[in-house]
Amino acid sequence: MTSASEPTAPSILRPRRDPLLGVAIVGIALLYVRALAFTPIEARQGAAQKILYIHATSAIVGLYVAFGLMAVASLLYLWLKDAKLDRVAESAAEVGLVYTTAVLVTGPLWGKTIWGAWWTWDARLTSTLFLWFIIVGYLLLRGAVEEPGRRARYSAVLGILASLLVPFIHLSVYLFRTLHPMPIVLKPSAPSMPPEMQTTFFAGLLAFILLFAALLRTRYRLATLRDLVADRDQEHR
Amino acid sequence: MTDVGIATPPGTLAAAWLVARKDLAIEFRTRTAFLSALVFALLGVTIFYFAWDATAVAAADLAPGVLWVIFTFAGLLGLQRSFGSELADRAIDGLLGAPISREAIYLGKALANLVFVSGILAVTIPAVVLFYNLPFGPGIGALAGIAALAAIGLVAVGTLFSAMTVNTRMAELLLPMLSLPFFVPIVMGAAQSSARLMAGRPIAEAWPWLRILVAFDIVFVTACTLAFPYTLDE
Numbered sequence: 346m347t348s349a350s351e352p353t354a355p356s357i358l359r360p361r362r363d364p365l366l367g368v369a370i371v372g373i374a375l376l377y378v379r380a381l382a383f384t385p386i387e388a389r390q391g392a393a394q395k396i397l398y399i400h401a402t403s404a405i406v407g408l409y410v411a412f413g414l415m416a417v418a419s420l421l422y423l424w425l426k427d428a429k430l431d432r433v434a435e436s437a438a439e440v441g442l443v444y445t446t447a448v449l450v451t452g453p454l455w456g457k458t459i460w461g462a463w464w465t466w467d468a469r470l471t472s473t474l475f476l477w478f479i480i481v482g483y484l485l486l487r488g489a490v491e492e493p494g495r496r497a498r499y500s501a502v503l504g505i506l507a508s509l510l511v512p513f514i515h516l517s518v519y520l521f522r523t524l525h526p527m528p529i530v531l532k533p534s535a536p537s538m539p540p541e542m543q544t545t546f547f548a549g550l551l552a553f554i555l556l557f558a559a560l561l562r563t564r565y566r567l568a569t570l571r572d573l574v575a576d577r578d579q580e581h582r
Numbered sequence: 583m584t585d586v587g588i589a590t591p592p593g594t595l596a597a598a599w600l601v602a603r604k605d606l607a608i609e610f611r612t613r614t615a616f617l618s619a620l621v622f623a624l625l626g627v628t629i630f631y632f633a634w635d636a637t638a639v640a641a642a643d644l645a646p647g648v649l650w651v652i653f654t655f656a657g658l659l660g661l662q663r664s665f666g667s668e669l670a671d672r673a674i675d676g677l678l679g680a681p682i683s684r685e686a687i688y689l690g691k692a693l694a695n696l697v698f699v700s701g702i703l704a705v706t707i708p709a710v711v712l713f714y715n716l717p718f719g720p721g722i723g724a725l726a727g728i729a730a731l732a733a734i735g736l737v738a739v740g741t742l743f744s745a746m747t748v749n750t751r752m753a754e755l756l757l758p759m760l761s762l763p764f765f766v767p768i769v770m771g772a773a774q775s776s777a778r779l780m781a782g783r784p785i786a787e788a789w790p791w792l793r794i795l796v797a798f799d800i801v802f803v804t805a806c807t808l809a810f811p812y813t814l815d816e
Contacts, residue, residue, distance in 0.1 A: 479763050
């Protein structure tokens with residue numbers, strides 16, 4: 346055995362319980378309780394509006410935090426060539442895919458009740474759907490390239506180009522009229538929601554961000570271990 | 583010896599032209615890819631006609647959508663071959679060893695692809711006009727302009743992805759998987775603007791869509807040229 350990867354190996358190989366993950370899961374559970382039992386029912390939409398606390402919060406985390414992190418890590422990777430940045434981009438993409446899937450599943454549930462249709466080709470829906478396709482393509486590309494350095498470069502290039510594409514898709518679909526509710530919380534003027542709903546919303550956002558951080562960390566650890574195993578296989582060969 | 587020793591390497595654009603000429607010479611001598619893509623496009627145009635009830639939807643309303651969807655799929659066939667042809671005997675090493683910049687290789691490849699898809703469009707557009715009984719008027723000139731804008735965007739992104747996917751398992755599947763989301767603004771922009779022009783609407787109505795096409799071309803030609811060197815193995 347050579348000693349190249351020896352010093353870092355023991356600490357990362359030790360099984361670990363992530364307290365952050367526990368906190369995040371408890372936070373999500375509390376969010377459900379608060380949203381269902383302690384937040385007023387919206388007058389016009391009824392109970393269907395409660396999906397906002399999951400749908401809009403997941404959208405903010407998945408579309409802005411996760412996707413933004415992937416794009417920034419990709420750009421930094423091409424500059425600094427640090428394998429850690431590639432693992433961050435990979436982890437952000439995969440956790441972001443989970444969030445985006447949650448957005449695409451919860452959205453139609455609400456849409457069927459309020460719009461009377463599961464799906465419309467509205468700007469936000471379409472952009473989200475194509476972002477989902479791009480992340481799937483990104484992960485498929487990662488799976489199809491064997492050599493780690495090449496895989497990192499290719500996926501970084503795709504990550505950067507994807508972040509340039511999203512505004513174009515949004516703009517072009519926007520030219521076909523849009524049906525989705527306009528932003529309620531993230532907008533220049535004050536949020537148009539009663540304070541109880543706002544509290545639930547921001548608590549939900551915090552819980553989902555915590556969950557994102559915990560999942561990202563877990564996924565990043567997995568990527569590190571996988572690369573470590575690959576390095577060792579290389580050494581033993 | 584002396585001649586080779588003091589010869590200055592060509593500039594980026596001259597080198598790009600040499601690369602493009604090499605690719606076009608290969609294509610011109612074999613013609614397999616071009617003819618296959620062309621027949622594919624013509625078949626697509628005719629098959630699409632029967633996908634709708636011609637008594638319910640006017641053929642002229644279908645034509646723009648058919649044209650641009652077929653165009654992207656036929657374009658993918660050409661793009662696949664762009665770097666596929668460099669795989670045999672690792673021909674790409676010859677290009678990488680040449681005293682020319684990486685950007686010149688990309689621009690040359692893209693230029694050859696642009697000629698390829700323009701050739702397909704030059705036959706497909708008249709075929710659509712013929713088969714879908716479109717009015718043959720001044721709109722045709724504007725259509726050529728839209729075609730040029732769409733072709734540049736498609737080729738810019740597709741050439742880069744061709745270079746990336748050629749080295750992967752399942753290259754034939756990955757290229758469309760990665761490219762098609764990027765072709766969405768192109769298909770929408772080209773189809774919407776040409777639909778308005780073919781219907782005889784004023785150009786102002788097509789203008790927002792044309793602006794998207796122009797912006798797409800500028801952003802992605804720049805970004806892909808800068809990104810291309812990262813897709814090559816040193």
